[in-house]
Amino acid sequence: MGYECQEHEVTTEDGYILSMQRIPEGRDGSGSRGESMRQPVLLQHGVLMDGMTWLLNSPKESLAFILADSGFDVWVANIRGTRWSRRHVSLDPSTSAYWNWSWDELVAYELPALVSFVHQQTGQNLHYVGHSLGTLIALASFSEGRLVNNLKSAALLSPVAYLTHMTTPLGILAAKAFVGEIITNWLGIAEFNPKGAAVSRFLSTLCHNPGIDCYDLMTSFTGNNCCLNASTVELFLQYEPQPTSTRNMVHLAQTFRDGVLTKYNYENRVINIEKYGQGYPPIYNLSSIPNNFPLFLSYGGRDKLSDVGDVSLLLDDLKLHDGDKLTVQFVKDYAHADFVMGVSAKEIVYNAIIAFFNHNNNNR
Structure with a gap:
C-alpha cells in the first residue's frame, strides 16, 4: 500500500x-507538508471497536490514510481490552481486576496518556477525531478542563453525550438489561466479548424478544447505514x-436510563459516598x-445510537460556545x-474535517 506504519x-x-x-506521512512519502509542518491527529474509535475502524476501507476512503495523504501525522489509538491493547503492568486479562473500569477511567487515565504521548513525541498540540464512545470520553474530558491545553481542535463523528432518544430496539433492550451486578452475575464475566460464548448467549436471549430482528446485528444496533461497501462490512x-x-457497558446503559451524563x-x-463523597455520582x-x-x-439523520434528539441536547449544552x-x-x-465506513464519507465528511483542521492549525 506504500504507507509507513510505526508501532x-x-x-x-x-x-x-x-x-x-x-502513519507519519502519506503514501510513498507523499503529502504536501514537510516533516516539521505535519500536524499530529489522534484518531479515537468507538465502543466494541478498535483502531481498525479507521483503516477498513480503501486508502482513498479511509480517514487515517486520507489524513496522511493530506499532510497530517496520524496516530491511531486502541483502547484497553481491545486486541492490540490487552497488556497491563501487573494484571492479566483473564482476571476480573483487569476489567474493573468504565469510560470514567478512559477519561481520567487513557485519553490524557495518549494525548500527552503524542504531544511529547511531536512537540506540537494535536487535533482529535472521535467516533461514538470516542466522542463521549472527549466531551467528558473537555468538560473537566482536561486535554484542551494540548489540543488544537476536535472533530466528533456521531457524537454521543446523551442516549435518552436512542431508538434501536435491540439497544434499548440491552440497556435495560445492563444493570450493574445483575448482568455481571448473569454473564459471569468482567470482560464483555461479543464473540465469546457468554455474550453470544446474552444476545441470543435478547433476540428472542418480540419485535427484535437480529438478522443484521449492525443495523439492529446502529440504524440503517446508507453507504457501506459489502466487502468493508465483511472485513469489519x-x-x-x-x-x-x-x-x-453498564455505565453506557446508565447514561441511557438516567438521561444525564x-x-x-x-x-x-454507601459506595457512591465512599468513592465520590456524595450519594449520587x-x-x-x-x-x-x-x-x-x-x-x-x-451527525446523521438515520443514526439510532447518536439520535438527532440527543445531539440537540448536546448542542443546547454548547449554546454559549463561541x-x-x-x-x-x-x-x-x-x-x-x-x-x-461509508464510501461517500470522504466527500461528505472528511474533506470538511480537513478544512476545519487547516483552519485551526495556528489557533492554539
Missing part, C-alpha cells in the same frame, strides 16, 4: 499498556467487534467545555457506521 506503546497511570499505530465482521469491560453509579449510596457538566475550544460535530469555534454538520442519510 508505539503508551502506559497509562493506572497501568494499562496501550498500542498505538502511527472479521476484525470487529472487539471486547470491552462489562462495567463499561454522570460518573459510574455503583447503585449503592457527579455529573459531567458539558456546558463547562471552554467556549473558545474549536469543535466540529457531524459561534466561530463550533461547526455543526448534519448528514440526513447517514447512520452510525457511515461516518467511519
Whole structure:
C-alpha cells in the first residue's frame, strides 16, 4: 500500500499498556507538508471497536490514510481490552481486576496518556477525531478542563453525550438489561466479548424478544447505514467487534436510563459516598467545555445510537460556545457506521474535517 506504519506503546497511570499505530506521512512519502509542518491527529474509535475502524476501507476512503495523504501525522489509538491493547503492568486479562473500569477511567487515565504521548513525541498540540464512545470520553474530558491545553481542535463523528432518544430496539433492550451486578452475575464475566460464548448467549436471549430482528446485528444496533461497501462490512465482521469491560457497558446503559451524563453509579449510596463523597455520582457538566475550544460535530439523520434528539441536547449544552469555534454538520442519510465506513464519507465528511483542521492549525 506504500504507507509507513510505526508501532508505539503508551502506559497509562493506572497501568494499562496501550498500542498505538502511527502513519507519519502519506503514501510513498507523499503529502504536501514537510516533516516539521505535519500536524499530529489522534484518531479515537468507538465502543466494541478498535483502531481498525479507521483503516477498513480503501486508502482513498479511509480517514487515517486520507489524513496522511493530506499532510497530517496520524496516530491511531486502541483502547484497553481491545486486541492490540490487552497488556497491563501487573494484571492479566483473564482476571476480573483487569476489567474493573468504565469510560470514567478512559477519561481520567487513557485519553490524557495518549494525548500527552503524542504531544511529547511531536512537540506540537494535536487535533482529535472521535467516533461514538470516542466522542463521549472527549466531551467528558473537555468538560473537566482536561486535554484542551494540548489540543488544537476536535472533530466528533456521531457524537454521543446523551442516549435518552436512542431508538434501536435491540439497544434499548440491552440497556435495560445492563444493570450493574445483575448482568455481571448473569454473564459471569468482567470482560464483555461479543464473540465469546457468554455474550453470544446474552444476545441470543435478547433476540428472542418480540419485535427484535437480529438478522443484521449492525443495523439492529446502529440504524440503517446508507453507504457501506459489502466487502468493508465483511472485513469489519472479521476484525470487529472487539471486547470491552462489562462495567463499561453498564455505565453506557446508565447514561441511557438516567438521561444525564454522570460518573459510574455503583447503585449503592454507601459506595457512591465512599468513592465520590456524595450519594449520587457527579455529573459531567458539558456546558463547562471552554467556549473558545474549536469543535466540529457531524451527525446523521438515520443514526439510532447518536439520535438527532440527543445531539440537540448536546448542542443546547454548547449554546454559549463561541459561534466561530463550533461547526455543526448534519448528514440526513447517514447512520452510525457511515461516518467511519461509508464510501461517500470522504466527500461528505472528511474533506470538511480537513478544512476545519487547516483552519485551526495556528489557533492554539
